[in-house]
Amino acid sequence: MTDTQSTGRRVKAQVLSGFRDQLPAQMLLRRTLIERARKVFEAHGFEPIDTPTLEHLEVLTGKAGENEKLMYHFLDHGDRPVGLRYDLTVPLARFVANHQNELPMPFKRYHIAPVWRAEKAQRGRFREFWQCDADIVGSSSTRADAEAISMVAEILKAVGLPQFTINISHRKLLEGLARGAGVPADLAPTVYRAVDKLSRNGLGGVRSELVEAGVAGDAADRLLALISQTGENQELIEALRENAGDDPEVVQALENLGELFDLLEDLAPGERNFRLDLTLARGLDYYTGIVYEATVDQPKVGSVSGGGRYDGLVGMFSGRDIPAMGMSIGLERIIEVAEEFQLVSAPASVCDAIVIYHDDTFGYASRVARKLREDEFNVDLSLLGRKSFGDQLKYADRRGIPLAVLIGENEAAAGMATIKVLASGEQETVPAAMLGAVLASIRDR
Numbered sequence: 001m002t003d004t005q006s007t008g009r010r011v012k013a014q015v016l017s018g019f020r021d022q023l024p025a026q027m028l029l030r031r032t033l034i035e036r037a038r039k040v041f042e043a044h045g046f047e048p049i050d051t052p053t054l055e056h057l058e059v060l061t062g063k064a065g066e067n068e069k070l071m072y073h074f075l076d077h078g079d080r081p082v083g084l085r086y087d088l089t090v091p092l093a094r095f096v097a098n099h100q101n102e103l104p105m106p107f108k109r110y111h112i113a114p115v116w117r118a119e120k121a122q123r124g125r126f127r128e129f130w131q132c133d134a135d136i137v138g139s140s141s142t143r144a145d146a147e148a149i150s151m152v153a154e155i156l157k158a159v160g161l162p163q164f165t166i167n168i169s170h171r172k173l174l175e176g177l178a179r180g181a182g183v184p185a186d187l188a189p190t191v192y193r194a195v196d197k198l199s200r201n202g203l204g205g206v207r208s209e210l211v212e213a214g215v216a217g218d219a220a221d222r223l224l225a226l227i228s229q230t231g232e233n234q235e236l237i238e239a240l241r242e243n244a245g246d247d248p249e250v251v252q253a254l255e256n257l258g259e260l261f262d263l264l265e266d267l268a269p270g271e272r273n274f275r276l277d278l279t280l281a282r283g284l285d286y287y288t289g290i291v292y293e294a295t296v297d298q299p300k301v302g303s304v305s306g307g308g309r310y311d312g313l314v315g316m317f318s319g320r321d322i323p324a325m326g327m328s329i330g331l332e333r334i335i336e337v338a339e340e341f342q343l344v345s346a347p348a349s350v351c352d353a354i355v356i357y358h359d360d361t362f363g364y365a366s367r368v369a370r371k372l373r374e375d376e377f378n379v380d381l382s383l384l385g386r387k388s389f390g391d392q393l394k395y396a397d398r399r400g401i402p403l404a405v406l407i408g409e410n411e412a413a414a415g416m417a418t419i420k421v422l423a424s425g426e427q428e429t430v431p432a433a434m435l436g437a438v439l440a441s442i443r444d445r
Helices: 003-007 024-043 065-070 089-099 142-158 171-181 185-196 198-212 217-227 233-242 248-267 331-341 359-374 389-399 409-414 432-444
Strands: 054-056 073-075 081-084 107-116 128-137 163-170 274-276 290-298 302-309 324-330 353-357 379-381 403-407 416-421 427-431
Touching: 024 107, 024 128, 024 142, 024 331, 054 089, 089 107, 089 128, 089 324, 128 142, 128 331, 142 163, 142 248, 142 290, 142 302, 142 324, 163 171, 163 248, 171 185, 171 217, 171 248, 185 198, 198 217, 233 248, 233 274, 248 274, 248 290, 290 324, 302 331, 324 331, 353 359, 353 389, 359 379, 359 403, 359 409, 359 432, 389 403, 403 409, 403 432, 409 416, 416 432, 427 432
Parallel strands: 163 274, 353 379, 353 403
Antiparallel strands: 054 081, 073 081, 107 128, 128 324, 163 290, 290 302, 302 324, 403 416, 416 427
């Protein structure tokens, strides 16, 4: 007997803030969206992997800046400091270091899984959420960056979000512009974090944060004027190139960006959703090169994807530099938008059909259900055989099952079955041997 049973104490049914139960309809939509992302990843030749949800704490710390402050960490039963992964990129770097002799390079991987951050729960932001990541490890080519960014565009269209902008920049460009404006090099991480909040805090808020961190006011003003420039992608690159002077990192960054936009013309011909955005920083400390962020314009939901190049991260584990770049799509916000605006048609049930019977026809009904499953239909054999057909049909309708196979005494005696389409009420009686073919034709029409 449990403690609850012996004392009569009732346990409050509650869920932790930032965590959620998922009903079947929500899981089916989630599965549909994941499957669409997976198809894009595999169409590009990316292989699936998985990593543990828990890592040694030292694996996760010192690599992701502010995200680490939100990490769930504790001592396990062996008094080892461990942490729940807060993204899928740092575990990938550890994974590559562990398996580098087994992995052909370049290594293309995707990983669709939950991560955890103890942040303030609000709409579209949860403490447990799923990411859809794809990364290319072992290639320094700008073609790798271009392929990852083009896949983001493909996935957003595949999940019903065709109106988006993918903003692109380069960490070395922002760093070089900051140096040119008079910002001390050792304040580069501060610049990244402050500029990354521009859309939220505005120019004044970013300036204040920079000055508070030790950047001179006139240097902050020059930097903000530089990154506020806009224009057509290649024209803006040319304008920046003319003013780059002899800063080799800025020159190289502009060369990378110019090549990237040319490559995107080949990989995503006709796509006009790629935009050079000098204010884009991405707040994670491990980024080293090209960075991007995708925002959905219609409906207006903000950022749904981000990523970039992180050539130094794997080397922190492997002892040698291995270039890498990746992309991550936040599944939760896309699910909310898809749900609210009915962007994606997901099945209401996993079942193709339910077999309904009376208790005295159970043996025949079970054989019918077994044969349909052998024919690769998802079939629920009703557990309500003592109830009327009407009650069983109401149950099936409530679950969203589209088809019912009715087995009464007449059908069982004659080796027949009656198919009923729940949405229209139409029905027909067919020989059991033809049942699979008829169900398939109804399901697929």
